[in-house]
Amino acid sequence: MPLLPVAEAQARVLALGTPLAIEHVALAEAAHRYAAADIRARRTQPASDLSAMDGYAIRHADLGRPLRLIGESAAGRPFTGAVGAGESVRIFTGATMPAGADCVLVQEEARAEGDIIHLSGEGPAHPGRNVRRRGLDFADGDVLIPAGAAITPARLAVAAIGGHATLPVHARVRVAIAATGDELVPAGQSLDAGQLPESNGVMLAAMLAPLGVDILDLGILPDRADALEAAFRAVDADVLVTTGGASVGDHDLVRPALEAAGATIDFWRIALRPGKPMMAGRLGRAVVMGLPGNPVSAFVTAELFVKPLVRHLAGAADPSPPTLTAKLGEDLPANGERTDYLRAELRDGAAFASTIQDSSMLRTLARSTCLIVRPPHATAARFGDSAEILMIA
Ligand SMILES: Nc1nc2c(c(=O)[nH]1)N[C@H]1C(S)=C(S)[C@@H](COP(=O)(O)OP(=O)(O)OC[C@H]3O[C@@H](n4cnc5c(N)ncnc54)[C@H](O)[C@@H]3O)O[C@H]1N2
């Protein structure tokens, strides 16, 4: 089977699943999820003309005249009368503009003598100055959050001020994570010869946490076909992520065990470095992502495939990894047939690749802030050339 191009593998992974069921949840619960429909304003904001400053509501035509103070408008306690010629109303930020007034004289430019207000500075430059017009932010019915957009903190706030207490989102994505390998032991435990602390599980769970997933930690599974098959059969999740056992060695049993458990494998092996032996398929209702065991390969395939899949199931309109353009901080050699994701640091706007790019090296990954994307058969690149990068920290 030829190696699948990265973009094709990404499209095929997304095609393995569809957005989960829609539910209505309280605003705080909706954080980090995706709008399941256009969220429209249920009110106009501001609902009336408001003062943007502390001062005096006046008629601009009166500027320079002594103005009689006839009342006060505070946020939540509007003045009910009207401002006539030669009159003013004490007003505070966020308070409703009284009828008749068309601008606000800030208090730093006014001097009060009893109930007479004198201009002491330049005053508002024009009618409308220091006033927030009704509907400045949005009008009733406006789309505040388009369907498929991430519910960011700012979007939660606009939904709240737009009159919503709940939002339609897709169900939380349940992700089962299993590390495989007889050499692995839980982090922190004492090690016998040939053993290694398990590190992929905690990394993957933390990568997915900001997407609001529920993690089902299956721990460490041994390199034994029957044990793997039994564990895979029992999985109740939307996504099953495995790491390790994905390659061609005698102990690489993940694919046969998945198939024995009833999975269909859609593809295996991508024109990608690191991460070539990744497989994807379906097992019952779960999309299966079999990541390579090498820690950096697991990280890169999670960035390129697992996170986009989770975003897709969560209803994201654009689940693809967000790439940017940066200048290269140094020359890079020509690339081979696989898309290469070089661990790199972004410093002063330029990306510097680590000298050694081995897919086992976690310290290098931990120091990196971005991945430089090198397309298949890219020619040698020079210092200062533009390159696509993916931020990872
Ligand atoms: N003859 C070939 N050998 C290999 C090929 C190939 O095409 N032909 N591909 C290589 C590539 S590329 C990769 S990537 C690795 C991936 O292999 P596996 O997915 O089978 O991974 P393992 O052999 O299980 O482990 C690789 C490496 O990573 C360590 N590991 C595994 N899981 C964890 C974990 N959860 N936490 C920490 N470290 C882990 C494991 O001990 C190994 O050192 O295959 C190449 N071989």
Ligand code: MOO
């Ligand atoms: O592609 Mo493997 O992921 O080189 O290390």
